[in-house]
Each structure stands twice: as C-alpha cells, then as structure tokens.
Amino acid sequence: MDKKVLNKMLRPKSVAVVGASATPGKIGYSVISNLLKDGYKGKIYPINPKESEILGVKCYAELKDVPGEIDSAVMCVPAKAMVEMTEECGKKGVKGLIVITSGFSEIGRKDLEDEIVNIAKRYGMRILGPNIVGSLSNSDKFNGSFCPSLPLPGKASLVSQSGALLIALAMATWTRKVGFDKLISIGNMADVDFADLIEWFNDDEDTSCVSLYIEGLKNGRRFIDAAKNSKKPIIALKSGVSAHGAAAAASHTGSLAGAAKVYGSAFKQACVIQASDLDNLFDRTLGLSSQPPMKGDNLLVLTNGGGVGVLATDAAERYGIPLKFAPEDVQAEMKKHMPEFGSAKNPVDMTGMAGNEWYYETVKYAISNKWTDGLVILYCETSITNPHEIAESIKRAIDDSGVKNKPVTVSFVGGDRSNEAIAWLNEHGIPAFFAPDVAVNVIAALREYAILQEQKNNIHVKPNEKAMKKSMEIIEAARKDGRTALTEIEAKAIFEAYGMPTTKIALAKTEEEAIAAAKKIGYPIVMKIVSPDILHKSDAGGVKVNIKDEAAAREAFNTIMKNAKAYKADANIHGIAVQEMAPWGTEVILGSINDPTFGPTLMFGLGGIFVEVLKDVTFRVSPVSSVEAMDMINEIKGAKILAGARGEAPRDRKALANAIVNYSSMILDLKDEIAESDANPFLVYAEGEGLKVADARIILKKK
Ligand code: ADP
Ligand code: MG
Numbered sequence: 020m021d022k023k024v025l026n027k028m029l030r031p032k033s034v035a036v037v038g039a040s041a042t043p044g045k046i047g048y049s050v051i052s053n054l055l056k057d058g059y060k061g062k063i064y065p066i067n068p069k070e071s072e073i074l075g076v077k078c079y080a081e082l083k084d085v086p087g088e089i090d091s092a093v094m095c096v097p098a099k100a101m102v103e104m105t106e107e108c109g110k111k112g113v114k115g116l117i118v119i120t121s122g123f124s125e126i127g128r129k130d131l132e133d134e135i136v137n138i139a140k141r142y143g144m145r146i147l148g149p150n151i152v153g154s155l156s157n158s159d160k161f162n163g164s165f166c167p168s169l170p171l172p173g174k175a176s177l178v179s180q181s182g183a184l185l186i187a188l189a190m191a192t193w194t195r196k197v198g199f200d201k202l203i204s205i206g207n208m209a210d211v212d213f214a215d216l217i218e219w220f221n222d223d224e225d226t227s228c229v230s231l232y233i234e235g236l237k238n239g240r241r242f243i244d245a246a247k248n249s250k251k252p253i254i255a256l257k258s259g260v261s262a263h264g265a266a267a268a269a270s271h272t273g274s275l276a277g278a279a280k281v282y283g284s285a286f287k288q289a290c291v292i293q294a295s296d297l298d299n300l301f302d303r304t305l306g307l308s309s310q311p312p313m314k315g316d317n318l319l320v321l322t323n324g325g326g327v328g329v330l331a332t333d334a335a336e337r338y339g340i341p342l343k344f345a346p347e348d349v350q351a352e353m354k355k356h357m358p359e360f361g362s363a364k365n366p367v368d369m370t371g372m373a374g375n376e377w378y379y380e381t382v383k384y385a386i387s388n389k390w391t392d393g394l395v396i397l398y399c400e401t402s403i404t405n406p407h408e409i410a411e412s413i414k415r416a417i418d419d420s421g422v423k424n425k426p427v428t429v430s431f432v433g434g435d436r437s438n439e440a441i442a443w444l445n446e447h448g449i450p451a452f453f454a455p456d457v458a459v460n461v462i463a464a465l466r467e468y469a470i471l472q473e474q475k476n477n478i479h480v481k482p483n484e485k486a487m488k489k490s491m492e493i494i495e496a497a498r499k500d501g502r503t504a505l506t507e508i509e510a511k512a513i514f515e516a517y518g519m520p521t522t523k524i525a526l527a528k529t530e531e532e533a534i535a536a537a538k539k540i541g542y543p544i545v546m547k548i549v550s551p552d553i554l555h556k557s558d559a560g561g562v563k564v565n566i567k568d569e570a571a572a573r574e575a576f577n578t579i580m581k582n583a584k585a586y587k588a589d590a591n592i593h594g595i596a597v598q599e600m601a602p603w604g605t606e607v608i609l610g611s612i613n614d615p616t617f618g619p620t621l622m623f624g625l626g627g628i629f630v631e632v633l634k635d636v637t638f639r640v641s642p643v644s645s646v647e648a649m650d651m652i653n654e655i656k657g658a659k660i661l662a663g664a665r666g667e668a669p670r671d672r673k674a675l676a677n678a679i680v681n682y683s684s685m686i687l688d689l690k691d692e693i694a695e696s697d698a699n700p701f702l703v704y705a706e707g708e709g710l711k712v713a714d715a716r717i718i719l720k721k722k
Contacts, residue, residue: 024145025211025219028115029203030159031090032061035082035113037104038095038120039065041073046119046165047095050153051076053162057169060160062087082111089113093153093163098122098131101149105135109142117163118148124207125150132209139210151206152182155189158200158225166202173198174227175308178216180205180234188232188297196445197305200225208237214245221250228308230300231255231291239285239617243640246289247475252307252468256294257282284638285617288647290471292464299460305450306461310426312469313462315392316340319385320366320459323373324399327432328366331395331455338463340393342366349388356380371401375412382416386425393426393465395458400433406440414447426465430458474650480642480684486516487688494692494719503694503719504551508596510715514698517685519678521712522601528594530576536597537572543600545713546575548583552590554716559586565600572597601711604704605661605670608636609679610697611686613720619686619693623679625657626700633657641683641690648679661703668705675703675710694720 034054040047047065051073054063064087065073068080079085082092082104092113096104098120108116116139123132132149139146147154153164157172166185170192177199179185185204192199201223203216213231220226233255236242246253257279286293292307294300318340322328335342342365345353350363356377357369367385369377378398386394398409410431417427429444429451431437437453444451452458490513497505505513511521523540526549527533537544548561556562560582563575576595583592606626614620617640624636635656639647652661652672663669678701686693696717703710 021145021215022219022222024114024143025215027090028117028145028147029091029154029201029219030156031115031161031163033064033087033090034059034061034161034163035064035066035085035089035092035108036095037066037082037092037108038097038100039067039070039073039078040095041067041070045095048073049165050093050095050119050163053164053166053168057162058160059162061090064089082107082113085111091115091117091163094118094120094149096120098128098149101131101135102138105138105144109138109144112142113144116144116146116148117151117154118146118206118209119151119153119165120148121150123149123209132207136209145215146210148204148206149209150182151204152185153204155202156200156225164202164204170199170202171196173200173308174225175199175230175304176201176203176220176223176226176228177230177232177304178203178205178213179232180208181232182206184232191301195301196442197301198308199230212237212241214238214241217242217245217249217253221248226251228252228254228304230294230304232300233257234259236616239614239640243285243289243617246286246291249290252312253289253291254294254300254303254307254464255286255291256297256300257286280636281614281617281620281638281640284620285640287471288640290468290475292468292471302450302452302457302461303464305445306426306428306464307468309448309450310428310462310465311424312472313340313393313426313466314424314469316343316466317345317390317392318342318395318462318466319345319391319393320395320397321369321378321381321385322366322397322399323369323371323378323401323404324397324432325368327397327399327430327455328368331397331430331459332366334456334459335463338460340459340463340466346390349390352384352388353381366397371399372403374404375408378409379412379416382413383420386417386422386427387420391425393462394428395455395462396427396429397455397458398429398431398433398437400431400437406431406433406436407443410440410444410451414444414449417449426462428452428458428462430455474646478642478644480687482688483517483684486513486518486685489513489516490685490689491692494689497719498722500551502551503721504554505717505719506549506551506593506596507547507556507715508549510696510717511712513685513689513717514682514712514715518681519685519698519701519712520709521715523599525597526594527576527597530573533576533595533597534569534572537566537569540597540599542572543567544572545598545600546572546579547596547598548579549593549596550583550587550590551593552587553583556714559583561586601702601713602704604702604710606700607661607675607703608697608699609682609701610695610699611641611682611693612695613686613690613693614640619683619690621679621683621686622697623651624655625660629657630699639683641687643679643683645676645680648676648683651679652676670703671706671709672703673706678710692719694718
C-alpha cells in the first residue's frame with residue numbers, strides 16, 4: 020500500500036506543480052521547464068491563480084480545478100502557504116508531495132513541518148523533504164526538480180541529504196560516465212527517510228544499486244533493518260563525523276564513541292558498503308551497479324607492465340584481499356600467451372609485448388578458470404598497442420567467456436587514448452579507471468559486499484527475563500536512593516546476572532566486617548572504596564590490591580577510608596568492597612553507550628594503555644551475534660595479542676565472544692535504564708580458562 024504511494028510520488032503519471040511560475044529564474048518556472056525539456060510524458064498541471072498558461076501548458080488557479088487525478092505534487096510555494104496547500108492536495112487526492120519549499124526544521128520551524136506531516140498523514144499522503152531539490156527518474160524522463168538536467172542514464176540510484184550536492188553530482192555523472200536512474204533529494208526527512216527509499220528500491224527494476232549521501236540518520240535501527248534486508252547493494256558516504264556530545268561522557272566508552280566509529284560499525288551490521296569520499300562514491304557505485312559480488316578471495320591481476328602490477332598488489336593488501344599465487348595448471352595455461360620472461364604467477368605479467376590477441380586469450384582464460392573469483396585487468400599505454408583495441412579485446416573476451424558471476428575491474432594508465440578507452444569500457448558495463456589502486460578498491464568493495472551478505476544474520480534475541488528482574492531490583496533501589504551511578508558491587512551483580520563472571524565481592528562497613536569478608540573470600544584480596552560520589556576509585560587512592568593477610572587488610576581499610584575523605588570530604592561512603600584478587604590476564608574493556616541515533620551500542624577493545632592512548636576500540640549496535648562478536652575481537656589492531664603473540668598462549672576468545680554477546684543483551688534489555696557502562700578491566704585468561712570482570716561501572720539514565 021505504502022509502496023504504491025511512493026511509486027506514484029516518484030514515478031508519477033501526472034504531476035502538479037504547486038506554485039508554478041511564468042518567470043524564468045524562479046523555482047516554480049524551472050520545474051515546469053525541466054519536466055518539458057527532459058521529455059516527461061505524463062500530465063503536467065501547473066497551479067497558479069495568476070497565470071493561464073506557462074511555457075504552453077495550461078495553468079490552473081487551484082488544485083481542485085484540475086480535471087484529472089494527480090499522482091505527485093511538486094511544492095514550490097512559500098513555507099507559510101504550505102499548510103493550506105497540503106490540505107488542498109489532500110482534498111484533491113494527491114498521493115505524494117515533493118516539497119522543495121524550505122523554511123522548516125532547518126531554521127527551527129519543526130512545528131510547521133510537523134503540521135504538514137500530520138495533514139499528509141490524515142489523507143494517506145507521503146512527503147518527500149521539505150527543503151529539497153526534488154526528485155528525478157531517468158526511466159520516466161521525470162525531472163521534478165530544479166536540477167538543470169537528468170543524470171547520465173545508468174543502473175544506480177542516489178539518495179542525497181544535501182540538495183546542492185545532488186545537483187553537482189547529477190552534472191558530474193556526464194563527465195565521469197557513471198550513470199544513474201533515480202536521484203532523490205531527501206532534505207529534512209520529515210516523513211520519507213532513507214529506510215523507506217531503500218525498501219522502495221527493492222522493487223524498482225531500473226535500480227541495481229543504491230548510493231546514499233548521509234549527513235545524519237533519524238532512526239538508526241530502522242535504517243539498519245531496511246539496509247540489511249535490501250536486495251540491492253547499498254553504498255554510503257557519511258559526512259559530519261564530529262559533534263556527538265562525547266566530551267560530556269562519564270565513562271570511557273562515551274568519550275571514545277565518535278559518530279564516525281559508531282556509524283562505521285552500524286553500516287557494517289547493515290551490510291552497507293562505505294565510500295571514503297565523493298570520488299570513491301562514484302567509483303564504488305560504478306562497480307556495484309554493474310558487477311556481481313566477488314564470492315571468494317582469489318583475486319587475479321593481469322597486466323602488461325610490472326609497475327602497475329606491483330601497485331595493484333600493494334592495493335590488494337591494503338584493501339583486504341591480498342594476492343595469492345595462482346595454481347600451477349592456471350599458471351601453465353597463462354604462460355601460453357606471454358614471452359619467456361613474462362610471469363604467470365599473480366600478478367600475471369604478459370609484459371609490454373602483450374597485444375590485443377594476448378589480452379583476449381588471457382582474459383578469457385583468466386576469468387573462466389575455476390580458481391579465479393575476481394579479475395583486475397591492468398594496461399599501460401605502449402607504442403605497439405592501441406588502447407581502444409585493447410579495451411575491445413577485453414570486452415570481447417569477457418563476453419565470449421560467458422562468465423557472468425565473477426566481477427571484473429580495469430585500469431588503463433595513459434593519455435587521451437587511454438581515457439577514451441576507459442569511457443568506452445564504462446559505457447559497455449565494465450568499470451574502468453585510471454589508477455590501479457582504484458580498480459582494486461572497487462573490486463574490494465564487491466568482495467566486501469559478498470562477505471557482508473554471507474555473514475548477515477537477523478538475530479532475534481529474547482529478553483533475559485530472570486536477569487532483567489534481578490537487575491531492575493538493583494536499579495530501582497539505587498533510584499530510590501536518588502542515585503544514577505551504581506556502585507561497583509551493584510554493577511557487578513548485574514553483570515553476573517547476565518552471565519559475565521565477576522570477582523567474588525562483599526561490602527564491609529566496618530574494619531571487622533572487612534576482616535570477616537576477607538577470611539571468607541580468601542587472601543590475597545583487593546579492597547576498594549564504595550561511594551557513588553567517587554567514580555574513579557584509583558584517583559582517590561581508593562584501591563588496594565594484593566592484600567595478603569589480616570594485618571595488611573586492617574591497614575588498607577583505614578588508609579582507603581582516610582584517602583577517600585581527603586579526596587572528597589562530603590562523599591557518601593557506603594563502605595569498602597572486599598573482593599577476590601583476580602589472577603592477572605590480558606586486560607580488555609567492554610563498554611556501552613546509548614547512542615542518540617542507534618540506541619544501545621557496545622564497545623570492545625584492549626584495556627589499559629591500549630584504550631587510553633591508542634584508542635584501539637571497535638563498536639557494534641546491540642544486539643550483537645556471536646559471529647559479529649568474533650569479528651569485533653579480530654578487527655582491533657591488537658587482535659594478535661589475543662591470538663597469542665610472541666609465544667604466549669592464545670587468550671580465551673570463545674569466552675570473550677560469549678561475554679560480548681551477553682553484554683549486548685544486557686544493554687538491550689536495560690536500554691531504558693542504562694546510559695553508559697563499562698567493564699574495565701575485564702581480564703581474559705588463556706584458552707579454556709575464561710575471563711573475569713575486575714571493575715564494573717553502570718551509569719543510569721536520568722529520569
Ligand atoms: P578505577 O575506579 O580506578 O577504575 P579499578 O577497580 O579498575 O578502579 O581498580 C584499579 C586497578 O586495580 C584495575 O585496573 C586493576 O588493575 C586492579 N584491580 C582492581 N580490582 C581488581 C581485582 N579484583 N583483582 C585484580 N586486580 C584488580
Ligand atoms: Mg577500572
């Protein structure tokens with residue numbers, strides 16, 4: 020039902036231009052002129068009480084005067100007229116409003132925006148924008164915008180949160196030879212958002228890949244769901260990676276969670292391929308819109324020049340698909356079309372002697388043999404070859420091979436003739452670029468897409484009722500106390516309820532209670548201050564480790580109390596936590612924030628100096644599957660330390676992955692309660708020996 024409404028909005032059979040104008044230079048004029056100029060075949064109804072016709076098209080004073088049905092209305096009236104006009108559209112039975120008009124939430128008039136959305140809802144209409152350039156569709160010859168022309172036709176579609184950028188990109192499609200079918204300006208996203216369009220594109224047979232320019236998402240979780248279920252590859256360029264209010268964070272995790280990192284992880288979970296800049300967005304769009312995913316790791320590089328071959332080899336390693344030598348039989352076959360001094364290993368170097376024939380034969384074999392999963396073809400302009408002929412040979416070889424399920428990218432390094440060949444290849448559906456680096460980067464995106472699709476799992480975690488009940492008792496008691504900071508003892512009890520092993524712990528209010536607790540737990544012990552007013556206990560001299568006997572325990576008790584009072588005279592001191600001294604292990608940190616866009620989000624990294632100085636951490640939006648948990652463990656820079664570096668035994672990564680999954684359920688179950696949390700340090704032992712939370716922190720949301 021809703022998709023049909025979007026269909027009518029974005030691929031209308033009839034369109035009204037509300038606020039149409041006969042004055043060149045006005046937006047209401049541009050839209051009419053663009054619809055006509057770009058060959059729109061549907062009905063056009065300009066609406067303006069002062070005109071009888073615009074550019075030869077009959078003009079109507081009011082929407083209700085229009086004789087036929089109206090699918091889509093492009094709104095160009097001033098913001099103050101929008102409420103009335105939206106109502107008029109509703110009464111007329113318009114399906115979708117493309118609201119070019121600005122002057123809404125972008126200047127603080129969210130109220131006005133809400134008003135038009137509410138009216139639209141009442142009539143079952145959808146709103147694109149406001150504050151947009153409009154919407155364009157090549158396959159409908161529909162330029163419902165003030166963008167000067169439709170883009171170069173192609174199979175990708177673009178949704179952009181920036182209007183100006185959309186226009187610029189539309190123009191660039193012609194020079195860069197990257198074609199698009201639909202360009203949709205999304206603006207303030209008062210109603211239709213990225214997720215709606217991703218879902219709509221699933222059934223749009225003219226779109227094979229969706230590119231997004233994102234400044235910020237409104238509902239991160241809905242975006243993840245829609246993108247994850249997309250039948251088509253999605254590429255996103257995200258800008259604006261600073262403001263996140265991270266500075267005010269009370270926990271370590273909060274201060275480490277920049278928007279860039281969280282978005283990056285969320286994109287991964289959503290199977291979205293990222294672009295690093297505008298160039299990269301174009302390049303990767305070209306690849307993903309024309310080539311199949313790369314199903315395995317065997318990348319073969321063909322070249323006529325050693326230098327570009329080495330550059331491609333470096334790039335392959337950089338982009339995560341390092342080259343491997345091709346098997347003997349594959350090498351033997353490729354040896355047939357190169358001189359004695361050529362190399363058939365990988366890169367396959369046919370040498371500067373390679374002409375059309377060798378390119379044809381080698382490309383055909385290289386893509387057909389079983390071993391190859393993807394092919395990068397490089398060419399350096401030479402005096403004995405004609406770039407255009409080489410390009411034709413490549414195209415013919417691919418066509419004749421009949422292979423359609425393996426991606427190919429090309430790099431031609433040379434002058435004008437090579438550039439012309441690049442354009443020719445692109446026009447013929449083979450993504451070609453100047454730099455070898457780019458050809459490899461694009462095929463790496465096709466590999467990444469295949470991997471993300473394989474790993475994709477829609478996990479539905481059930482709440483852990485028992486753990487939730489226990490946690491809520493602790494949380495409610497703290498709230499009654501007027502606190503948002505849980506003590507270590509309270510936080511550890513919640514972690515423990517969620518299946519994360521913590522140190523044995525007891526609260527001692529007096530020296531005698533401490534001695535009794537120590538006896539029960541067994542020496543050596545650790546003693547720490549317990550006060551909701553002292554979050555960083557070491558800073559206050561509130562931690563004593565490796566206490567070996569009763570005399571030391573008595574002394575520690577008194578020193579900690581004294582230090583705490585000296586640190587903060589009016590601190591509310593609950594007592595001292597007497598706890599088991601955990602054997603030393605590899606320190607990691609697990610933490611969480613409640614991200615404004617994505618909700619409960621988990622952080623993992625190596626602890627101690629690694630987190631303090633190197634910020635070697637990674638994020639995932641909760642819930643996290645066990646596969647994703649392993650991914651987190653393997654993707655930090657310090658992964659080798661956990662794998663067992665320098666002859667050390669590997670750490671218990673299975674138990675760690677399990678803890679990550681449990682932590683993720685904890686923050687999801689308690690998302691309305693927990694603002695931030697961390698387990699720091701979380702000590703990980705050798706394989707099979709598990710792990711233990713040595714310090715725990717939970718900060719509650721203010722209510
Ligand atoms: P802070 O509030 O300063 O973060 P912690 O509880 O993390 O205090 O204690 C500081 C350090 O003491 C930890 O980083 C860890 O090295 C050590 N430590 C704390 N608790 C234990 C424990 N139960 N067993 C072993 N070492 C511990
Ligand atoms: Mg700590």
